Each structure stands twice: as structure tokens, then as C-alpha cells.
Amino acid sequence: MTWHVDDAAARRYSAGTLDDIGCASVEAHLERCxxxxxxxxxxxxxxxxxxxASVWADIDDxxxxxxxxxxxxxxxxxxxxxxxxxxxxxxxxxxWGYLVAVAASVALAVLAWHADDEPGLxxxxxxxxxxxxxxxxxxxxxxxxxxxxxxxxxxYSALRILLLRTAAxxxxxxxxxxxxxxxxxxxxWVAIGWLLPSLALVSCALALSSWIPLERAVxxxxxxWVIGVVIAQQRIDAADVRTVADVADFTESAGTVLQVVSxxxxxxxxxxxxxxxxAYEYREV
Amino acid sequence: MNGVMNGVMNGVTEHSISTRSLTKTYRGxxxxxxxxxxxxxxxxxxxxxxxxxxxxxxxxxATALAPSSGSVRLMGLDPGSADARPEIRRRLxxxxxxxxxxxxxxxxxxVDYVAILKEHTDRRARHDEVRRVLGEVDLGDVxxxxxxxxxxxxxxxxxxxxxxxxxxxLLVLDEPTVGLDPEQRLRFRQVISRQAEDRxxxxxxxxxxxxxxxxxxxxxxxxxAITFDGAPVALAGLAxxxxxxxxxxxxxxxxxxRTGDGRHRMVGDPPADAELLSPTVQDGYLxxxxxxxxxxx
Numbered sequence: 292m293t294w295h296v297d298d299a300a301a302r303r304y305s306a307g308t309l310d311d312i313g314c315a316s317v318e319a320h321l322e323r324c325x326x327x328x329x330x331x332x333x334x335x336x337x338x339x340x341x342x343x344a345s346v347w348a349d350i351d352d353x354x355x356x357x358x359x360x361x362x363x364x365x366x367x368x369x370x371x372x373x374x375x376x377x378x379x380x381x382x383x384x385x386x387w388g389y390l391v392a393v394a395a396s397v398a399l400a401v402l403a404w405h406a407d408d409e410p411g412l413x414x415x416x417x418x419x420x421x422x423x424x425x426x427x428x429x430x431x432x433x434x435x436x437x438x439x440x441x442x443x444x445x446x447y448s449a450l451r452i453l454l455l456r457t458a459a460x461x462x463x464x465x466x467x468x469x470x471x472x473x474x475x476x477x478x479x480w481v482a483i484g485w486l487l488p489s490l491a492l493v494s495c496a497l498a499l500s501s502w503i504p505l506e507r508a509v510x511x512x513x514x515x516w517v518i519g520v521v522i523a524q525q526r527i528d529a530a531d532v533r534t535v536a537d538v539a540d541f542t543e544s545a546g547t548v549l550q551v552v553s554x555x556x557x558x559x560x561x562x563x564x565x566x567x568x569x570a571y572e573y574r575e576v
Numbered sequence: 577m578n579g580v581m582n583g584v585m586n587g588v589t590e591h592s593i594s595t596r597s598l599t600k601t602y603r604g605x606x607x608x609x610x611x612x613x614x615x616x617x618x619x620x621x622x623x624x625x626x627x628x629x630x631x632x633x634x635x636x637x638a639t640a641l642a643p644s645s646g647s648v649r650l651m652g653l654d655p656g657s658a659d660a661r662p663e664i665r666r667r668l669x670x671x672x673x674x675x676x677x678x679x680x681x682x683x684x685x686x687v688d689y690v691a692i693l694k695e696h697t698d699r700r701a702r703h704d705e706v707r708r709v710l711g712e713v714d715l716g717d718v719x720x721x722x723x724x725x726x727x728x729x730x731x732x733x734x735x736x737x738x739x740x741x742x743x744x745x746l747l748v749l750d751e752p753t754v755g756l757d758p759e760q761r762l763r764f765r766q767v768i769s770r771q772a773e774d775r776x777x778x779x780x781x782x783x784x785x786x787x788x789x790x791x792x793x794x795x796x797x798x799x800x801a802i803t804f805d806g807a808p809v810a811l812a813g814l815a816x817x818x819x820x821x822x823x824x825x826x827x828x829x830x831x832x833x834r835t836g837d838g839r840h841r842m843v844g845d846p847p848a849d850a851e852l853l854s855p856t857v858q859d860g861y862l863x864x865x866x867x868x869x870x871x872x873x
Contacts (some may be wrong), residue, residue: 354720438677441738
């Protein structure tokens with residue numbers, strides 16, 4: 292049986308003479324009953340009906356509107372606009388990508404902590420550290436976004452979405468590692484030596500994705516990076532380095548080259564992205 | 577920008593879609609082989625087997641894919657131009673073949689998200705537009721439900737709702753009725769036909785019934801080329817005098833099947849004394865593809 296507000300209750304509610312329990316019942320009912328809203332509004336003599344309608348429309352709109360998740364809320368708090376925050380946080384898969392990237396960074400910090408006593412672990416750290424942001428990049432767009440087909444036909448820049456989501460994946464991972472690793476490791480410079488190669492890999496993936504799908508670009512670069520590190524490992528073995536200091540020496544000499552190459556790669560990739568920006572908006576594949 | 581706007585405003589006499597020698601190749605294999613088409617207001621259906629080039633054509637006219645060569649003009653504008661492309665996309669609604677949705681969103685949230693991508697920046701006006709399009713597809717009552725809780729037909733209508741944002745002049749629908757049960761398909765047809773009063777709707781389908789029920793023009797694609805372009809009645813007409821019914825199946829027929837009353841309905845070259853039937857679009861399509869097979873053989 293459906294209960295409705297009767298005339299007497301409506302009059303007393305409007306006049307403010309209804310007891311607290313009665314008020315609570317009436318208000319709970321008004322949330323879902325247009326008829327009784329009209330009745331209560333009609334019983335009131337000093338209510339601005341236009342204002343009332345507008346308030347109800349606002350409430351309805353708030354109920355319709357999206358409830359931001361934790362990533363979106365966090366972005367709002369640091370001043371990111373609504374549209375950008377929604378685009379960054381939209382896909383669940385991308386969110387997993389960000390979480391994996393951050394979790395990997397924490398794991399790497401722990402690994403680096405132990406690496407102080409174990410040269411082998413330090414090498415593993417150097418292999419793995421740049422890969423987290425790269426994988427998070429792969430998870431940020433393209434195949435990882437089920438709505439990609441619709442997105443490509445909207446006027447919103449696909450390149451902007453790609454860059455926003457990449458930044459959202461890379462920045463927290465890099466920031467966390469930058470904060471944690473130098474603190475845990477004696478030689479901070481060795482620990483953050485991976486940073487430029489990592490950014491170079493991400494930049495190259497973005498640049499390559501103007502020709503081929505992003506996920507393929509990421510896989511190709513992962514293969515190149517692992518092969519490169521294995522070759523470096525063989526050279527370390529050949530040089531008969533045994534201690535952290537030896538590895539650090541090796542990293543310092545070979546690392547300088549790596550850092551310069553990475554910087555050049557970032558610059559070239561950035562140039563490619565700018566020159567080929569149309570290819571992201573109007574895909575040939 | 578004025579030039580872009582004028583192109584649209586003056587586009588009254590222009591076709592919504594106009595292609596010349598349109599080709600698309602994937603790793604050397606042609607998906608579209610020189611398609612010339614002019615499509616205007618009304619519902620145009622694309623028929624053809626898998627791999628015929630329907631999706632490739634629709635992706636190109638939805639600006640989601642660039643052609644390999646040839647020209648395409650959409651509402652009088654060139655999608656290859658970086659200036660014109662956003663303007664085309666503002667006037668375009670696209671339902672891709674794959675049912676891509678964010679299941680954890682509500683129907684409202686999802687359409688609101690696409691509205692953001694379609695540059696509806698004012699929050700309140702955007703929400704009003706989202707409510708309007710969800711109402712258009714009869715989903716107003718379930719707008720606050722999570723998409724994962726909606727039926728397959730409702731999910732399809734959510735994807736159609738996002739395509740209606742901004743009242744687009746061109747609607748591109750890639751197999752919009754696939755996977756729907758008969759009732760859902762009827763509802764979907766109803767919604768699509770409502771949209772076609774004053775705009776160009778292009779849809780691809782495997783269902784000849786959809787073409788018969790909805791389209792005022794049908795284009796058949798096979799191996800990236802147009803093999804038929806005309807009214808559904810004309811496509812059905814290809815099978816005039818070639819559909820018959822008999823108590824026994826005829827092995828020379830292109831296709832034959834046993835009907836509910838135990839007799840055999842056949843399409844092909846009937847014998848002289850055959851009991852002829854009125855052809856359907858499906859019959860015409862079968863005759864057309866049968867003819868091509870014969871030519872190929």
C-alpha cells in the first residue's frame with residue numbers, strides 16, 4: 292500500500308508545526324513523489340515555486356551526475372579541470388596500469404635497498420626499473436580503452452588523451468621512485484640512472500605509435516631494452532666486476548653514454564610527435 | 577574557420593557523404609577498391625559478407641580511419657584537413673561495431689563522458705543534453721543504472737545515445753542490431769527510423785530484414801567494390817521470377833530450404849512450371865551474390 296502526505300500533514304509541515312518524526316517521514320517521501328511535492332508546495336503560502344522547481348532540478352542533476360572515483364577526486368583537489376580528470380580516470384584498465392606502475396616503483400625501491408649488498412640485484416634493478424612506466428603507458432590508451440572506436444570519431448584530441456594518460460601513468464611512478472630510491476641507496480645517482488632511459492623508452496613508444504599501434508610499439512621497445520641490458524650484463528661479466536663499486540664504475544662510464552643517448556632519443560621522439568601530430572588524430576591503421 | 581562553417585552552411589545541396597575512387601589497403605590487401613558514392617538524407621544500408629569492406633567504409637566516413645587514396649567529403653568538408661576535421665566530428669555520430677563501453681559507469685556517466693569528448697563544456701547544459709539523448713533512446717528511466725546491469729539491447733541503445741549527442745547531421749552505425757533479440761531489434765529500428773527524418777543515417781548489417789524494414793537505399797559491397805546500389809525493392813527485384821516453392825528440393829537452386837509447411841523454398845533458375853513466389857531483399861541479395869559466384873567461377 293502506498294502512503295502519501297495528507298492535506299493536514301502538508302499544512303503543518305509547511306507551517307513548521309509538524310513534529311520531527313513527521314517531518315522526517317514527509318521529507319523522505321517527497322524525494323520520490325512528485326504529487327506530494329506539489330501538495331506541500333501548494334500548502335505553503337510563502338514558497339517561491341520557481342525557486343523550488345530549480346532546487347529540485349539541481350538535486351536531480353546532482354543525482355544524475357557522475358560520482359568521481361578516488362583518482363578523479365584527487366586530480367580535482369590538485370586543481371585539474373573536470374574534463375581532464377575524467378579522461379585520465381575513465382578506463383578501469385588504465386587505472387590498473389597506474390596502480391601497477393606505482394606498485395612496481397615501490398617494489399623497485401625495496402629491491403634497490405637490498406641491492407646495496409648485492410651487485411646482481413642492482414643489475415636486475417637497472418633492467419626492470421625503466422619497464423614499469425613503459426608498461427603503464429601501454430595500458431593507458433589504444434587497445435586498453437574499450438571506447439577507443441568512439442573516441443577516434445570525436446573532436447577531442449586523441450594525442451592529448453594519450454599524453455594525459457601517459458603522464459598520469461609515468462609521473463607518480465617516477466616521482467615515487469625518485470623520492471624513495473636515493474634515500475634507500477647510498478649512491479643516489481646510480482639509483483636514478485634509469486630515469487632518462489625510462490623516459491626515452493616512453494617517448495619512443497609514443498612516437499612509434501604514430502605509425503603502429505601503441506601496444507606493438509611498447510613490446511618492440513621492451514625487446515630492444517632487454518636485449519640491450521643483456522649485452523651490457525655480458526660486458527660487465529667480461530670486465531670481471533664483482534662489487535657494487537665496480538658496477539658503479541661501469542655504470543658511470545657506460546652510463547654517461549646511455550644518458551646522452553636517452554636525452555637525444557627523447558628529443559627526437561618529441562620532434563616526431565610534433566611533426567606527426569595529425570597521424571594521432573586521423574589514423575592510417 | 578569561417579570557410580569551414582560556410583562549407584557546412586552552404587552544404588544544403590551537397591551530399592552528406594561523397595567519395596571518389598576511395599581505396600583502403602591493409603598491408604597490400606585491398607579492403608576498399610575505388611568506391612564512388614554519394615549519400616544524402618535518409619537511411620542507407622550497407623550489405624555484404626564479412627570482409628567485404630563495410631566496416632572499413634564506415635570507419636572512413638566516421639573519420640576514425642584515413643583512406644589510402646581517393647577522396648572523401650563529409651557534409652561538404654574534407655576530413656583530411658586538420659581544420660575541417662573537428663567541425664565534421666561535431667556533426668557526426670558514430671556507433672562502432674565493437675560494443676565498447678565502461679561497464680563500471682552508469683548509462684548517464686558514459687554518455688556524459690562522450691559529451692565531454694564532443695566538447696560540451698558547460699556542465700549543466702551537457703547534463704541536459706545527456707538526459708535528452710537518453711530519453712530519445714528510451715533509457716531515461718535506467719540512466720542511473722550501471723552499464724553492466726543493463727541488457728544487451730539497452731547497452732546498444734547507450735551507444736546509440738552517445739552518437740545522438742549534439743543532434744548530428746550524419747549518423748554512422750556499424751552493425752547496430754547484431755546480437756539483439758527480435759523485440760530489442762524492433763525497438764532499435766524504431767529509434768533509428770525516428771532519427772532519419774532530416775539527417776543522413778548509414779548503417780551496415782548482416783540482416784536483410786533490417787534493410788527491408790528501415791532503408792530507402794541499399795548498397796551491396798563485395799571484396800571492397802559496389803555490386804549493387806538502389807532501392808531495397810530493386811534489390812528484391814533481382815530475384816523476380818527466380819524464387820519458387822515445390823514439394824521437393826531442386827539441386828540446381830542457389831539455395832533451398834524446407835519451410836514450416838514441409839515444402840521447399842528455392843532461389844535460382846526455376847523450372848518452367850514452377851510455383852513462383854514474391855521475392856524478398858534476402859532473395860535479391862542471394863541472387864546477386866550467386867551471380868557473382870558464377871562469374872567468379
